[in-house]
Amino acid sequence: MSEAQGRRRASRQVLLASLWMTLLVLAVKVWIGWVTQSLSLVAESLHTLIDSFSILLSVISISSMGSSGREVWGHGRLEATMALMLVAFLGFACLNLLAISAGQLEAIVSNSPELLSVRINPPLLQVLAVVMAISFCIASFELYQARVLESTALRFNANHLLQDSWLMILVLAGLVGVWRGYTWIDPVLAMVMVVAAAISCWRVFNRQLPSLMRQIAIAPEALAQTIHQVEGITHCYAIQSRGIVGRQVFVEMRLILHPECMGIARTIAERVERVIRERYGPARVVIYIDSNEQKG
Template sequence: MAMDNRAAVKRVLIITLLLNVFVMVLKVSVGVVTGSLSLIADALHSVTDSANNVLGLITNRCSSPLPDRQHPYGHQKFEAVGALGIAGFLAIACFEILQSAIERIIQGGKPVTISVPQLWLLLLVLGVNIFVAFYERRVGKRVDSPILIADAHHTMSDIWVTISVILGLIAVRLGYQWLDLVLAFPVALMVFFSGWTVIKENLPWLVDEMAIAPETINDIALKVPGVINCHDIASRGVIGRQVFIEMHLIVAARDVKTAHQITEEVESCLEEKFNPVRILIHVEPPNYKSNQISF
C-alpha cells in the first residue's frame, strides 16, 4: 500500500509559494522600472510558479493514496492531473512570452535601462529560484510526489530563464539593446520543453499505460514452486508510486489452501520487487491450458 505523503508535500508547497510570490514581486517591480521585455516575460513565468503551488495545494488535498468506498483504487491520479495542470500553465506562459516579443518587433518600444542595484536584486531572485528547485526536487524524490517533482522541473526552467535574462540585461547595459528582445524567444522554448517533460512523465499514469512488461511478471511467477503457468497478465500505474497487477495462474495444488499459499508466495515476490503494488490473482483449474501471456 502506498504511503500518505500529503503532509510533507503540503509543507513544501506552502514554503515555495511564499518564496515564489517574493520572487514574482521583485521581477515585476524591476521589469516595469527598466522596461525589459525579457524580464517581464520572466516575471510572467514566475506568476505561473505561484499558481502552480496553489494548484498543487488543492490537488494534494484530494490525492490520498488510501482507498475509500468511492475510490477503491485510491486517489493518486488527482496528483497526476495536477502535474498536467502545471504543464498547462507552462503552455500559457510560453504563448504570452512569444506574443509579447512579436508585438515588440512590430510596434517597437522604449529603450531598456538597468542599474547595478537592480542587477543585484535579480541575482537575489536567482538564488531563491535555485533553492526552491533543489529543495522541491529533493523532497519530491524522498516522499515520491509527482506534483513536487513536476513543480521542481518548472522552477528549474525558471532558473535558466533568469540566468539568460540577467546576462541579456548586462549586455543591454553595455549597449546591446536588441539582445533583450532576442532572448525572449529561447526563454519561450525552455518553458515549452519544461511543460513537455511534465506531460511525458505523468500521462502514462492517466491513460493506464503498461507499468511492467508481462514477460517480466511471468518470469517472476514461474520461479515460484508450484506455479505451472501464468497468463492474461496486465499491469498499470507507475513503478515507485503505485502499481496494480492482474494475472491468471495454473498451480500444482490439490486443495484451495495449497493454491492460496502458492499465490501468496507469488504476491510476496512481486511486492518485494515493485512495491507499492496491489495484485489480483485468478487461479485456473490444473487442466486448463493457455499460452497467452498478455492480452
C-alpha cells in the same frame, strides 16, 4: 504502509512550501518586469509560472492518494481545465511577446521613436540577484528532500526550478548589458525565453500527462491475472489503474494474503509491484493489505 504515508505527507509539505516561495518569486519578477518594461524578464516569468503549475499538480496528485472520492493518483476535471487554460494563456502571451520583441528589434534598427525604454538600475538588479539566489535555494532544498524522501515528484520539480534559475542568470546578465546601453539584448533574450518556455511547458505536460488521464489504463481482470503470479495472495480486489501504458501507470489495489504469509506482506507487495512493472512498464503502485477476517 505507514512509512509510505509519512513520506507522502512530508513530500506534500515540501511541495507546498516550494509552491508558496515560487509564487512569491513569480510576483517579484512580474512586478519588476512591468516596472522596467523588460520583455526578457516578463518572458522568463513564464517559466516560473509553468514551474508553479507543475508543483501545484504534484501537490494535488500526492494529496489525492488514498483519499475518498478521488480517482487513484489522478487529477479531476478542474485540474484538466486549469491545464487547458494555462496552455491558452501561454500561447497568447508567447505570441504577443514574440510580436513585441520583433517590433522592438525593428525599432532599434531604424532608430524609431516608438522604441520602449528598459528602465533598469543597480538596486533592481540587486533585487533580481536575490530572487535568483532564492530560486537556487528552493531547488537545492527540493533536490535534497527528493533524495531523503525518495520522491520522483520532488526531483522533477527541483530540476525544473534549477533550469529556471539558470535562465534567470542569463536574463540578469542581459539586463546588465541593457543597463550599459546594449538595448538589443532585451528583445533577443525575450525571444529565446519564449522558445525555452514552450519547451519547458511541453516537458511539464509530458511528465504530468499520465496522471491527467482518467480512463482505465489496464483492465482489472488482466491486472488480477498478473498479480496472482505472486505466491501467497489468496484474493485481490478494488483494482484501479490510470495513466498510459508504456509511459506511466498508476495502480491501486487491495490484497488478501494467506495467513501464513502475513509476516512477509512487505516482500509480497514488492514482488507485486515488480511483476506489474515487468509486464506494463513504468508504474507507481499503492497496495493495501487486508486480512481474511476483514474480507469476510
